[in-house]
Structures are given as C-alpha cells and as structure tokens.
Amino acid sequence: MDKFSTWFPPVFYLFLAAIFLYRTTFVGDVFLPAGLLGYIAPYQTAIHTKLLPPWNPLRWDGIAQFYPWRLFAARTVRSGFLPLWNPYQFCGAPFVANSQSAVFYPPNLLFDLFPTTIAFNLNALLHLTLCGWFTYLFLKQLRCFPLASLLGGCIYAYSAWQVQWLQLPTFLATSCWFPLLLRQLYRLLRTPGSSGTSLTSAGASLGLMLLAGHLQIAFYGLLAAFLWVLALLIRTLQEQKPIGKLLALSAGVFLLGGLLCSIQLLPTLELSRLSHRATQATPAGYQEYIAYALQPYELSTLFLPNLTGNDYDPQNHYWGFYLQSAGNSLVAVRHNAAETALYVGILPLLLAAVAVYRALHRRAPNYRALFFAILAVFALLMALGTPLNALFYFGIPGFGASGSPARILVLWAFATACLAAFGLDYLLESPLEKRAFLALFAALLAGFGLCLFLVSQALTVPLPGFDLLDVPSFARALSRIPYDWVRLGAGLTLSAVLFWRTHRHPVSGSFRFALGCLAITITDLFWTGMPVNPVARSTWVYPLTPGIRYLQTHLGHERIFPINRFWSLNTPPPAVLPPNGAMVYALRDVQGYDSLFPGQLKAYADRFARPNRFGVSDASPPEVGNMVFFQNPNAPLVPTTGARYAVALPTDNPAFADVTLPPQTPPLPLSSDDLTLYPLSSALPRARFVSDNPKLPNPPVTYLQDLPTRVSLQVTAPTGGLLILADENYPGWEATVDKYRVPILVPPPSQGSLFRAVRLSSGEHIVAFRFRPSSFNVGLYLSLIGLLFFCWQSSKNLFRSRTNMLGGIECRNQ
Template sequence: MPHAAVPSRQGVARLNKFSIWFPPVFYLLLAAVFLYRTTFVGDVFLPAGLLGYIAPYQTAIHAHSLPPWNPLRWDGIAQFYPWRLFAARTVRSGLLPLWNPYQFCGAPFVANSQSAVFYPPNLLFDPLPTTIAFNLNALLHLTLCGWFTYLFLKQLRCSTLSSLLGGCVYAYSAWQVQWLQLPTFLATSCWFPLVLRQLYRLLRTHSAPGTSLTSAGASIGLMLLAGHLQIAFYGLLAASLWSLALLIRTANERKALGRSIALSAGAFLLGGLLCAVQLLPTLELSRLSHRATQATTAGYQEYVGYALQPYELTTLFLPNLTGNDYDPQNHYWGFYLQSAANALVAVRHNAAETALYVGILPLLLAALAVYRALQRQSLNYRALFFVLLAVLALLMALGTPLDALFYFGIPGFGASGSPARILVLWALAIACLAAFGLDYLLESPPNKRALLALFAVLLAGFGLCLFLVSQALSVPLPGFDLLHVPTFSQALSRIPYDWVRLGAGFILAAVLFWQAHRRSKSVSFTLAVSCLAITIADLFWTGIPINPVARPAWVYPRTPGIRYLQAHLGHERIFPINRFWSLDHPPPAVLPPNGAMVYQLRDVQGYDSLFPGQLKAYADQFARPNRFGVSDASPPEVGNMVFFQNPNAPLLPTTSARYAVALPTDNPAFANVTLPPSTPPLSLSSNDLTLYLLSSALPRARFLSDNPKLLNPPVTYLQDLPTRVVLRVTALTSGLLILADENYPGWEATVDKQPVPILTPPASQGSLFRAVRLAPGNHIVAFQFQPSSFNIGLYLSLTGLLILCWESSKNLFRSRKTM
C-alpha cells in the first residue's frame, strides 16, 4: 500500500473525534429542525396562545386563530412558566426558592418536585429570559434523548446507523412529542437510556467499578432531580428490571453475582443521595398534601378507568384516528368510559395520555426483532428483555390487573397520573427493538416466508384494531354529542394523510426488506440510511404540528387591570372569583391560578400537583355547590386546582385579600360564575377584568390585642421575601401578632432575635396561618423558612457530590499517571 494511503496517527485521532461528536451534533441539528419555529422564526416554545381564551388576556392577545383548548398542554403556560420564572427571579436575588408566597396563601416550592430547582440543566433559566430558556430547554433535552439512546445502543453493540435510528425513534415518538411542552416529562425520560447504559457498564463490562458506579449513580440522580416523580418511577422500574436481567446472566458465578448485587445497590443508593435535597422535602409534602389518602378499590377503579382504551391501539398505525388539536377538520374526540348513574358515559381522553405512535417502519423493524428474539437458534437475551418491557408497558397502560400490584403495593402510587404514562417505556423498548431489527435486516435478513408472515401478522393486528374501533363507535353513548364523536366511517375518512403515511410506510418497508433479502454488502449502507431517513420523515411529519408555539408578546401580557393591581396591592392579596374549569372547551375564568406569580401578586388560589391539605380544607369553606351539588374548592375536572369561589364567605376577612377579581361584566359567563361582593365594582377605564375593593379584609400582618377595647397598632414590614418576613410592631398590651401566610413545618419565628414558638391563631383569624405572642413594647418579629427536610437532604446530596468528586479526582490522577 502506498505510504500516502496509510492513515497517520493524527488522522486516526481526527476520525475518532469526528465519530465521537457526530451523534450529538446530528441530534442537535434534528432538534433544531423539529423546533424550527422557535429556532429560526423567533416564536417561543410555550402554548401561550391558550391564554387568549382567559380573562384578562383576551383583550391583549389578538390572533387569527388560537390553538384548540387542551387542558394538559395548558399546564405548560399555567404551571411551568410561572414556576420557572419565580425560581429564576428568586435565585437572581440571592435566595433559594424554598417557599412560594404568591399562590395558596403561601406554599412550599422546592417540595413541589416539578419545580426541579436543583436539576442542573434548569440553570439555563437563571441568567436567560425565561421564554428563551424554554426554547433552549426543549432543544437540549431532545438532543440528549436521542444521543443517550444512541450511546446505550452502541454499548449493546448495535451498528452506528441502527443506533442513530433508535435514538430518533425514542426522541420523536408520539409520547415524547405529546408531552414536550411540559418540560419535566422529557427532562426525566431522556435519562432512561443513559441509566440503562451505565448499569450495563457497571454489571457486564470490565471497566473500572468505581467510575462505573459513580456514573450510574449520577445518571439516576439526574433522572430523579429532573422533576416528574411518576415518570422517574417508571425509569427506576426499567432500571431495576434491567439490573435483575443482568444479574440473572451472572447467577451461575456466586462471587460475580454478589459483587454485581453490591455494585447495583451502590448505584441506586448514590442516585438517592444526589437527589435527597429534592426528594426529602417532596416526601414531607406528599405526607401532608391533599393527595395523602389511602388506596381504595373505588380509587383503583377510577385510576384504571383513565387507562388506554383498547380501540386506541389503532393509533399505532393511524396516529390521528382519534383526532388532534391542530386540524380543524379532525378535532380530537378520544374518550374513555366512566360510570355515572348506573350508566357508562363517554368522557374526553387526551392524546398525550394515549401516545403510542413510533412510526411505521420502526414498528416493522421491532416486529422483526421480536421474531428473531424468539427463535431458539438465535435467542437474543437483550432483545428479549425489551420485548418483555414493551409487553409490560402495554399491559399496564391498558389498565390490566398488573396495575393493582403498584396501586396497592407502593404508597402514593395511586395519586399519580394516568396508568398510560408508562407508555414512555413502550417508546423506549420499541426504539431499542427497531435498532436491533435494522441490524438483523442488514446482517441476516429473513427469508420470503418469514417476511410474508411478518407483514401478515402486522396487517392482521391492524385489522383487529380497526374492529375494536368499529365496536367502540357502534353504539352511541351519553357524552358522544358533547365530544362530537364521529361514526366509524367518518373517523376513517377524516385522516387521508394517515392512510397515505400507512400505505407509503408499508410499501417502502416491503421494498427495503426485499432489497435486504436480495442485497449485496455494497448496498447495506444505503438501506440503513434509507431506513433512517424514512423514519425521521415519518416522525417529523406526525410530530411537528402537535405543539403550538406563540409570539413572545403573548406570554402573560400586562393588561390595564394587572397594572392597577401591581400599583395598589402592596403586601396584600387578590381574590379571583373562579368557579368552573373544563376539559372540553375554554373555561370561563379570570386570572387563573398561578398567573398572579408572573406579576408578583399574592393570590389566595393555586394550581399544583402537590400542596398542603390544610389549604384545601380552608378553601372548601369558600366553596359553592358544583354541578354535582357538592361544595368543593377544586373543580371536578382538576383536583389539583383550588378556587376561592365566594367573596361573601364569613372567613373572607382572614384571607387578607384587598381586591376581588372577576370576569368583565359584559362576559356572558359573568352571572353564572361570579358571586359579586357586597361592595360595588371599581370604575376602571379598561374592560379586561372587574375589580372590587374588599374593605372588610384584615391586613396580612396584624396585631390582635388581648384588650379588645384598645385599637390594634399598625404593623410595619421591614422585609417581605419568599423565605423571610420581618415585621416591626409597638404593642401597648400583650397579644398575638398574626401573619396571614400558611403555616408549614420548617417555619421558625424569633421575637427580638429570640426564638419563640409559632402558634395557631383563633379560627376567626384563620387557623391556617402563623402567630406569635408578644408582650407590651417595641418588637421586631422575624419569620424564617428553614425546613429540616431540606437541610438533611442538602447534607445527603453534598455527601453524594463528595463521592463523585473523590472518584473523579482519583480517575484524573490515574490518567495523568499513565500518560
């Protein structure tokens, strides 16, 4: 060979660097194209257009058309945007956002796991504008999702192109895309493949055990810190089953088995240490929260009722069969069945809860992997694991008795969301099987008989799914009219593009499979690239329209009414009068829960997956009967939302709400929603909302003298920060200093720098709040939030970080020593 043809050492190094950096750059470019509206056009990756349905934003958001109402996607703008903005503002001020003073009359913030304050990628939100940080957050996690899957599949000795394919399938599966605007879902699930990879390296390779253990523990810790504990639980479930499978492979070697058990336990323990700063406050709140209930048979039936419905399996082939939120000719009509008055009623489902689609070609490749994995002569234990994982995920998503093992066996599991969210493991399993299937196709393609059998089985499955749809739609049920459920023929006729996609997918797959059967080695690369390109085109065609974007000006605009409140409210609260919510259409609401956080206005209401149960009991005293005749502060559709519905309730003065906020009086829903206070509305030049001055409201900080004949002296704020409130008062007699902020474990009080106990005020003053007893004289009273759960968690997490740093320094020393 000529000398010039021999690669130099420098050239080999350059090629290796290229091969290392090509996958993340590839996935970054894919994410940029998928998010092209936010990457290149200047929109923001937030469903802010949904605010246009709600007062007071209706007067500020003008658009030709707003995105269809979606109650789950609403959380992206109504929960995650206010939370990320509040956390960033607090960190910039030099404080940790342990407490949120703006919702629920004050509530723990870090203890809400979805705040994800200590998740490292969320540091993006601290220096950057929040809207830009949301754009970058989605871009980053889509990239990581694909890249980590690629790394895992390469570790399992898949080819480069097969690994790239698997990463694309997992990152752009319907499950990931449907949940993309709720950032904790992807931020948690993107770590699954890396966790599995690091556990494999720990238990099956001969790499340094210390390094492998710390890297596995770090990936588990990051998955748990990302914020969504239900999804993280599924990640831990997959990791535990994967570890068990790897341990079984070494069961015949006692010494190796004992070592592997110790290493895997160490990795999970280290992951738990790293996330303790987040996990311990969350566990404390969950024990005291509105969800702290016992698992019951009735609760289980309600839980599995929201599962994936058998007819929805058809979306494996036709992703828009049950409609969507972007095509006006094919609105979403998916439903599940609920018992009411001894009859079944159709209730709106949500496409995100039933997201099955992984692409036509990946499904065929996964089927090929299943076929090969079950052959005795070529039994592949890794493929078999993912076959079983996919089956487990699908069975649990369908609400089979398997769910009962978790619902009744794991404390708190019953308070999680839909059982169909385990479809995240379905997406991961199919992504891995598709990669295995592509390698099988290129290395030893099936014969004609196997190919025909494979396609016949899939077509038979598709026919069965269509039969299930026809049965589900054959008899109209109560609720069909409200949801505009089509007939079977109408449902099939509304999705012409899905039929084109399905037909093209099967035809292209048949051509590629046949070419692989007849191929020479020279066309293997072309076949693999073709499979990758077809998969990307299919998933992008399906996924890009799903998530609406918005103009930056639509993100919580400041209306005249908002400006008035900001100028006049001071340290007190607002009392928005809301009563109804809806899963089917935009609800009649004004300044809905969490929106006040954006404007730094203190609010009585709130919306969170975890909040103290005592707040719910307090808010129920302001409730009006709902459509079922039950007085409940939470609307029937959303148990995590708390409204204060009656501004004339006896306890109104205790809320310290200076203004009631209502719908504009010309809104058709005003009379049905708003129970006006006894005072007349303020005359404002704006028509975005209606304001009432609540003259009976007590000050948020007030002194209650033991001598009722004396006037209570005013209380002065020296500091009013999220985790620290300092007050000055001159008391002529002894009495109680009351701060109408929710009391919660971790709040401590000092009077003139001396610790004092926090007392419960009389019921007439709001027993939910904090009080300290004062003697006559001048006093400075400080309330400081220092929860022991956070402090203990911080020490544990620092211990985990020290272990990581120690192991990293050892590795650095070893590498320098060998140079």
C-alpha cells in the same frame, strides 16, 4: 474515525432538534402554548387573534404551571436566595418541595442565565438532543451498528409520547436519562475493569433523573433500571459467575443516586405526607385510577396516530374518550392525546417485529431483544389498565396518587426504539428470509385490522357524552385522516421495497438500506410530530393589562381574591387571572394550581366553596383536583385571607352571571374592560395585631422585610396580644421576637387557623419569620455527601486514566 463517531451523533441529534423546533430556532417564536391565554380574562383584550390553538387542558399546564414556576425560581435565585417558599400562590406554599419545580436540576440553570421564554426554547432543544444521543450511546454499548443506534435514538426522541409531552418540560427532562442509566448499569455489571467510573456515572444519571422533576416518570425509569439489573444478574448466574460484588455495586448506584437527589426528594416526601393527595389506597380509588387508562380501541393509533383526532386540525378535532361510571351507566369523558401516545412509526414497528422474530429463532436466544420485548409488552399491559396495575397501586405507598396508568407508555416508546435498532442490526448482518418477511408483514396487517375492529366496536353504540365530545361514526372517523392513510401506505410500501431490495443485494445494499430506514423513520415521525405543539409570539406570554397594572400599583403587601368557579376539559373555561398567573406579576394570590400542595390549604379553601354540578361544595373543580379556587367573596372568612381586592370577570357579559358571585361592594370605576376589581372593605391586613383587650384599637404593623422565605415586621403593642401573619403555616417556619426564638401559634378560627401567629407583650417589637425546613437541611447534607463521593471517585478515575495513558506513551517511546 473514532473522533468522527464521537462528535457526529450529538451534532446530528442537535441538528434534528433544531429542524423539529424550527419555529423557535429560526423564526423567533417561543416554545410555549401561550396562545391558550387568549381564551382567559384578562388576556383576551391583549391577545387579538383568530389563530389561537384549540383548548387543551393538559397542554395548558405548560403556560399555567411551568412558566410561572420557572420565572419565579429564576427571579429568586438572581436575587440571591433559594426559592424554598412560594408566597404568590395558595396563601403561601412550599416551592422546592414541589418536585416539578426542579430547582436543583443542573440543566435548569438555563432559566437562571437566559430570559425565561428563551430558556424554554433552549431546554427543549437540549433535552431532545440528549434523549437521542443517550439512546445512541446505550445501543452502541450493546454493540449495535452505528446507523442502527442512530435510528433507535431518533425513534425514542421523536416518538409520539415524547412529542406530546414536550411542552411540559419535566417529562422529557426525566425520561431522557433512562438510556444513559441503563448503559452505565450495563457497563458496571458486564464490563470488567470499569466499576469505579460506571458506578459514579450510573449514580449521577439516576440522581439527575430524580432531580429532573417528574417523580412518576422517574419511577418508571427506576422500574426499568431494576428490571435491567435483574436481567443482567440472571445472565451472569447463567454464565456461572459470582454476583456478590455485582449486587453490592448495583446497590451502590441506587444509594449514590438517592444521596444526590436528597436535597429535592426529602422535602417532596414531607410535602406528600401532608398534601391533598395523602389518601389511602381503596378499591373504589383503584377503579377510578384505571378508568383513565389506555382504551383498547386507542391501540389503533399505533398505525393511524390521528384516528382519534388532534388539537391542531380543525377538520379532525380530538374526540378520544374513556368510560366513567355514572350511577348504573357509563359516560364517555374526554381523554387526552398525550395520555394515549403510542405512535413510534410504521417502519420501526416492523423492525421491532424482526428483532423479536430473530431473537426467538436463533440457536441461542438474544437476551437483549427478549428483555425489551418483555418490557414493551409489560408497558402496554400496564397502560391498558390490566390487573398488573393493582400490584403497584396497592403495593407501593403513594402510587395511586400518580397520574394516568398510560404514562408508562414512555417505557413502550423506549423499548420499541431499542427493538427497532436491534431489528435493523439483524438485517445489516443478514437479510430476512422471504417467508419470514411475508409472515411478519401479514402479522402487522392483521394487527392493524384488529385495531380497526376495536374502533368500530367502540363507536357502534352511542354513549352518553358522545354528543358533547362530537364523537364521529366509524366511517367518518376514517374519512377525516387522509394524511394518516397516505403515511401508512407510504410507510408500508417503502418498507416492503427496502426489505425486498436488501434481500436481493444483501451486501452492497446494506448501507443504503440503513440510510433508507433512517430517512423514512425521521420523515414519518417529523410529519406526525411537528404540528403537535403550538408555539406563540413572545408578546402573548402573560401580557401586562391595565387591570393588572392597577393591582401592581395599589396592592402592596396584600393579596388578591380571584372569583373563579368552573374549569373545563372540552372548551375554554370562563375564568379570570387563573391560578399561578399572579406569580408572573409578583402578586400574592389566594388560589393556586399544583400537583402537590398542603392538604390544610384545601380544607381552608373548601370553606369558601359553592356547590358544583354534582351538588358538592368543593374548592377544586371536578375536572381538575389539583386546582384550588376561592369561589365565594362573601364567605365569613374572607377578611382573614389578607385579600384587598376581589378580581372578577367583566360585568358586561351576562354569560358570566353564574360564574361570578360579586362581593357586596361596588366595583372600581376602571377604564379598562379586561377584568373587574372590587375593593374588599372588610378585609383585614395580611399582617395584623389583635389585642387581648377588644376595646383598644389595634395598631398598624410595618413591614421591614417581605421576601419569599423571610418576613420581618415591626409593631408597637399597647397591650398583650397576637401578631398574625396571614401566610400559611407549614413545618420549617421559625419565628423570633426581638431576636429570641418563640413558638408559632395557631390563630383562633375567626382569624384563620391556617396562618401563623406569635404572642407579644406590650411595647415595641420586631417579629421575624424565617423558613428553614429540616427536611431541606438534611437533604442538603446528604446530597453534599453524595457529591463529595462523586467528585472523589471521578478524580481518582481521572488520575488512573492519565497514569495509564502516560504509561502507554512511555512504552511506545521505548
């Protein structure tokens, strides 16, 4: 039986994940929103289908950020180098320092071992399995019944929050470690004799959570862990036990976790200090931050998950909105279903209410249930943009630069999953009184009625922006979700039947009751979640078009200059070869898209900007501050970028006239119509020598090596001058001339002061640039120290357990 209980849960969750992802597991599709590429040039000519998923600017990140990043990292590692620097976006940018690159997260070895499209499938399958299994282990550690623990794992893994973010892999890869971290902390602080094993495993869980890539979600995990440790220490004090050793052990966990992730964390902290997000917290910024919070009317999705629409049903498009100030009025702006994902199932809500009721009505309150009830309420209050957010926004440096405050709903999903497991656990011990059951059921219905009232109030008075979003009337919104009404009615009815039968047959019906709860919850969550994430054919993933093939053949070591200007949250934007797309084809690009990049690049790109709809010249579109366009190919600094071709939308479409400002050179006469290429005749080479004597011609520069972290050049200088490499300068780049270390200089503004330069005397020289950031080196040493401690402590624990086992065998033989 012990062996069965050991291997059954992971196999069970793996089976569920395979069914949930059946199109990628059994049909052969890829778990990427690659169909969204079909809206963007040049892929429109290669993806011929009327079945493209609706435009979703947040899900776009799955194919526009994570796929190029994972592909680039895998290619670089396979070539024998660490991907510390990315030469293909932003005129060069640090790569490991982008925490979402997650280069050192061990499960991302899947991307090194398998083709990238297949690795995305395996990654989702793995982390859905881990999410459920780790939650099961945590609940079992808290002495829940096995079926109750299985239920909690299903709720957390397939809650709306996890499913909505599933195609952005760092979210689930980070949040799946929450329950294991809390489990090991509980073992450390509440289980005598397991301190050594629990300390190393808790530290490893914390390190993996931080290495997984999403620091905002990891912060919420750290917050939950800190509050959990605080609750356990308070409980220990109430038992009149000393806590000095426990405090030291807790500090050891956080220290070990920090050491293990230093190789990733220190470069990220360095970049964040120099990034475009490095701003001061201000009252105005705080108001802008909380404006994107969960709106009160969106609480209705606790019961009707599609009430505000979705991105897969053409009869019920997504219309959720938040309010943004525009002068003296409010404007409705498109929200995103992933930022407001509340749904955890109907039955789990009722079970969670049972857990809170029973915890409060026992002679001795159940502190486990109370802790998670408080955590759930806290997460909801934070998600709603209440003043609690100010404590973090103004009190924690950099917190204001994180994403939506509603992303803390990950803690809501986790806490509710645990409460639902506790509720089932209570009911398996003894049935709920009829009066209590009717009261909880009535409270659930009252909450549902209140949520509908909030929706009706939000839709009563049309606001500016309603027409653009096609916000429906209250009656129309309710009529567009027949399946939600069926799901709600079925969930409430089956829940009532199960509770009633259990009350009549408390002993014989308990096992059937638990199985029924598990079946109802899985059916509910799968019915809600399976249509959410669009899959694609593998041929849709960055197809090779004639125009791209031409660039690969003729570009050499130079860059491209895509001419983009607009982006959109509501409709597919008019764009060509969007940021990061060039990485897939190993083409160097001036533009880029990342949540963290050097602020000096943004300042440089702003010098190419054209006025946006607000009359502001900004390289980033108003909708996405993390995206950088180079909008004007006729700007004075264009020759300095190292770009050889401007890439524009096809010229035969008059709708693109306001998007594309063409260069002053005629386009190339290509036979394809996927994009338009303009040679930039005034472009300077990416690597160039500028003589001190302007009357002398500048000699050509020869590339000896052009790798992501190493560039070697050869030049014969007729006189003294500057050798300029039009790649972004950043701390950690070193230069040698004929193997002698020299300082990297800033080129004059006319040559692009963003880039690197070294001074040369006359004669033949070999100049080498190499990226060796001290932040990475220090982080590497710290991580090695943490890894050595982990291995030493683990081997010691293993030796001790084997010794105890042999001792037990010897005693039995005697």
